[in-house]
Amino acid sequence: MRTSWADSVAKSASETVVSNNNSVPRPTRSTYVPPHLRSSAAADAPTPAGTPTERPSFNGNTGGSRWGGSGGTRPESGRQGQGNGYAAAGRDVGANDRNNRSGGWDSREREVNSFVNDDKVYDMKQGFSEQENTGINFDAYDDIPVEISGENVPSPVNTFAEIDLGETMNQNIRRCKYVKPTPVQRYAIPIALAGRDLMACAQTGSGKTAAFCFPIISGIMRDQYVQRQRGGRTVYPLGLILSPTRELSCQIHDEAKKFSYQTGVKVVVAYGGAPINQQLRELERGVDILVATPGRLVDLLERARVSLQAIRYLALDEADRMLDMGFEPQIKKIVEQMDMPNRSVRQTMLFSATFPREIQRLASDFLSNYIFLAVGRVGSSTDLIVQRVEFVPESDKRSHLMDLLHAQRENGEHGKLQALTLVFMETKKGADSLEHWLCINGFPSTTIHGDRSQQERELALRSFKSGKIPILVATDVAARGLDIPHVTHVVNFDLPNDIDDYVHRIGRTGRAGKTGLATAFFNESNMTLARPLAELMQEANQEVPAWLTHYASQAPYGSNKNRRSGGHFGGCDFRREESFGKNLDYYGEEIVVLHSEFLPITVECMLLVSQVHGIRSSLSTGLFFTCFSGMYIYIYSIGFPRLFYVFTFSIRF
DNA sequence: AAAAAAG
Structure with a gap:
C-alpha cells in the first residue's frame, strides 16, 4: 500500500483523534423508534405541507400512518439488543408488522448521536473561532436571484416553521444550527413536499443536501404503511440518493443521518473501494434511504441484495456529472432498466450547481411534469469568491505555487486559523508528484485521486x-460537492477543459456564505477556456486581466460545451428555449431547427447516406432526437442555416 | 485526454 510521508504524519495524529471521535460506541443496530412515536404516533406524525402527492398511494393502502396504529407497536421492549425479534434481519413479517425496516425498541441512547462527532471535531480544531462554527452566514443569501418554471409551482416559504416537518425533525434542524432556510431550501422543500419532480440548479454549500433530504425523510415518516415483501436477503429501500464520488456519498450519508436522528428512518451508505460485507450487513439491518455510488449499487442489484421496487424517492446529486458520458449508461441502467418504479410513480429530484442543456435533455427522461429551479450561485459568481487568473507557463507552475504558499504563510492572513489550500491538478500522476515535491519543500500536503485506495x-x-x-492536492474527484469548511484558497494549478468544472472546483471555497480565494494558472494550453473564463469572471464582477480579455476576443466561439447560459445561474430551463419541442417532439415534422449551441460543427460529418430509418440516440453533445429518413433538417452550427437531407443518422462518440 | 465508478 502506497502511503505518502504526509499521510504517515497524519495517521499518527488522526488516529488519536479518530478514537476520540468514536468514543460513543456504535450500537449493533441503529434504527430506532422514539418513544413518542411508539403508541399514539398518529397525533405526532408530521403534517405534510402543501397538497399531497398526486401519485397513486403506494399500495392503495390507506391504513393510517406508518408510525400510527397499534399493529406492531409495543410499549416496551421485552428483549435487549440482538435478541430483539423485531430487529432480526430474517424474521417473519407478520400481518401486523407495519415496519419491517425499523429496528427495535431500544432506549433512545442506542442510536448514535450524529451530532456528537461535530462537537468533538470542533473542539479539536482549537484554531477555529466560535463564531465560525455557528452555521451559515445568512446575510450572504439576501437578494439571490431565483428562476423558477413549471406548472403550478408551490409557493416558497420563509421559515422552517412554515414547513413544519414534525417535532423530531424540527429539533434536528435546530441541532444543525439552521436558523432559516437557504434560498434553495425555501423553494425546493415545498416543491418536494408537494410530491413534485424537481430539477434544481444550486451551488453545493447552499444547503442542497438538506433541500432533498428533509422532504424524503419526512415523506417516509408520513407515508402510509406499506406491507413489504422480503425475498431472502433482499432489502427494499424507499429512497435512493446517488452521487458521483464515494466521498460525496459519505458526506450525504453523514448529513442525512443528522437530519433523520431519532425519526426511525434508517439511512445506509454503499460505495466502492470499501469491503462489501460490512455494507451488506448494514443493509440487512434495514434501510429506508440508500445513499450510493453507481458502481456499487449496480453490484448490489446484480447480487439481488437490493431491490429498487419500493423506491418512491430518487435524488441525483451532482446530476450533470451523473449524466455525462462516463456515468450516463450506468445511471440509465439503474433508473430505467432495473426494477425501479417508473417516473410517474416515484418522485425524482435532480440537483447540481450547473445544468448544461444537453444534460437537461437527458435528465428530462427521468422526470415527469417537473419544476425547474435555479438559484443564483451563492459563492461562485458572487463577491464571496475572489477569482484571480495568472499567466503561468507550464514550467513555472511549481515555483509560482511555492511563492503563493510562502506569501500565504507569511501574511498569516487568517490569523491563527488554519488556512486550508486545495490544489487541483489534471492528472493523478501529476497530483502525486506535486504532493511529494511540496512535502520535501517544507509544505506538508496530501493527495486525493482515483488511484489511491479508499482508505x-x-x-x-x-x-x-x-x-x-x-494542503490537499486533488484531481477532479474532489471537484464536486465536497463540503470542506475553512478552505480559504483553491488553486487551479491545471485548469479544467470545461468551464463548468471550473465552477465546481472554485465552489470548494466560499462555502456557507464565507469568503474565499480562487487562483488559476493559465497558459497556452488553456486557450479554449479563455472566452468562457473571461465571461464568467466578468459576470461575477471579477477583475479580468487585459491579456485574458485579449485571448478571449481572439478565441473562436467555442462549441456549446464551453459556453454558459443563464446569466448568473448554473443554467436555465431548456424547455423555455424556443426550439424546445421542435427538437424533442417533432415526429411527423419534416424540418428540424437546431441551434448552433446544440451541435458542434462536426455534426455535418455525422449525416451519412443510408436507407435505414432514423434512429433515436444521442450525439456526443448529449443531444437527443429522433430522426426519420427523408427528413429535412436545418443546422445552424456553421453560422448560417444549411439544409440537409437525412438518410440516416450516424452517431459518433 | 483525464477522471470517476465494481473487483
Whole structure:
C-alpha cells in the first residue's frame, strides 16, 4: 500500500483523534423508534405541507400512518439488543408488522448521536473561532436571484416553521444550527413536499443536501404503511440518493443521518473501494434511504441484495456529472432498466450547481411534469469568491505555487486559523508528484485521486479537513460537492477543459456564505477556456486581466460545451428555449431547427447516406432526437442555416 | 485526454 510521508504524519495524529471521535460506541443496530412515536404516533406524525402527492398511494393502502396504529407497536421492549425479534434481519413479517425496516425498541441512547462527532471535531480544531462554527452566514443569501418554471409551482416559504416537518425533525434542524432556510431550501422543500419532480440548479454549500433530504425523510415518516415483501436477503429501500464520488456519498450519508436522528428512518451508505460485507450487513439491518455510488449499487442489484421496487424517492446529486458520458449508461441502467418504479410513480429530484442543456435533455427522461429551479450561485459568481487568473507557463507552475504558499504563510492572513489550500491538478500522476515535491519543500500536503485506495483517500480527506495537513492536492474527484469548511484558497494549478468544472472546483471555497480565494494558472494550453473564463469572471464582477480579455476576443466561439447560459445561474430551463419541442417532439415534422449551441460543427460529418430509418440516440453533445429518413433538417452550427437531407443518422462518440 | 465508478 502506497502511503505518502504526509499521510504517515497524519495517521499518527488522526488516529488519536479518530478514537476520540468514536468514543460513543456504535450500537449493533441503529434504527430506532422514539418513544413518542411508539403508541399514539398518529397525533405526532408530521403534517405534510402543501397538497399531497398526486401519485397513486403506494399500495392503495390507506391504513393510517406508518408510525400510527397499534399493529406492531409495543410499549416496551421485552428483549435487549440482538435478541430483539423485531430487529432480526430474517424474521417473519407478520400481518401486523407495519415496519419491517425499523429496528427495535431500544432506549433512545442506542442510536448514535450524529451530532456528537461535530462537537468533538470542533473542539479539536482549537484554531477555529466560535463564531465560525455557528452555521451559515445568512446575510450572504439576501437578494439571490431565483428562476423558477413549471406548472403550478408551490409557493416558497420563509421559515422552517412554515414547513413544519414534525417535532423530531424540527429539533434536528435546530441541532444543525439552521436558523432559516437557504434560498434553495425555501423553494425546493415545498416543491418536494408537494410530491413534485424537481430539477434544481444550486451551488453545493447552499444547503442542497438538506433541500432533498428533509422532504424524503419526512415523506417516509408520513407515508402510509406499506406491507413489504422480503425475498431472502433482499432489502427494499424507499429512497435512493446517488452521487458521483464515494466521498460525496459519505458526506450525504453523514448529513442525512443528522437530519433523520431519532425519526426511525434508517439511512445506509454503499460505495466502492470499501469491503462489501460490512455494507451488506448494514443493509440487512434495514434501510429506508440508500445513499450510493453507481458502481456499487449496480453490484448490489446484480447480487439481488437490493431491490429498487419500493423506491418512491430518487435524488441525483451532482446530476450533470451523473449524466455525462462516463456515468450516463450506468445511471440509465439503474433508473430505467432495473426494477425501479417508473417516473410517474416515484418522485425524482435532480440537483447540481450547473445544468448544461444537453444534460437537461437527458435528465428530462427521468422526470415527469417537473419544476425547474435555479438559484443564483451563492459563492461562485458572487463577491464571496475572489477569482484571480495568472499567466503561468507550464514550467513555472511549481515555483509560482511555492511563492503563493510562502506569501500565504507569511501574511498569516487568517490569523491563527488554519488556512486550508486545495490544489487541483489534471492528472493523478501529476497530483502525486506535486504532493511529494511540496512535502520535501517544507509544505506538508496530501493527495486525493482515483488511484489511491479508499482508505488512503479517506485519510487524506480527514487530515485535510481537520487542518492537520493544510494542503490537499486533488484531481477532479474532489471537484464536486465536497463540503470542506475553512478552505480559504483553491488553486487551479491545471485548469479544467470545461468551464463548468471550473465552477465546481472554485465552489470548494466560499462555502456557507464565507469568503474565499480562487487562483488559476493559465497558459497556452488553456486557450479554449479563455472566452468562457473571461465571461464568467466578468459576470461575477471579477477583475479580468487585459491579456485574458485579449485571448478571449481572439478565441473562436467555442462549441456549446464551453459556453454558459443563464446569466448568473448554473443554467436555465431548456424547455423555455424556443426550439424546445421542435427538437424533442417533432415526429411527423419534416424540418428540424437546431441551434448552433446544440451541435458542434462536426455534426455535418455525422449525416451519412443510408436507407435505414432514423434512429433515436444521442450525439456526443448529449443531444437527443429522433430522426426519420427523408427528413429535412436545418443546422445552424456553421453560422448560417444549411439544409440537409437525412438518410440516416450516424452517431459518433 | 483525464477522471470517476465494481473487483
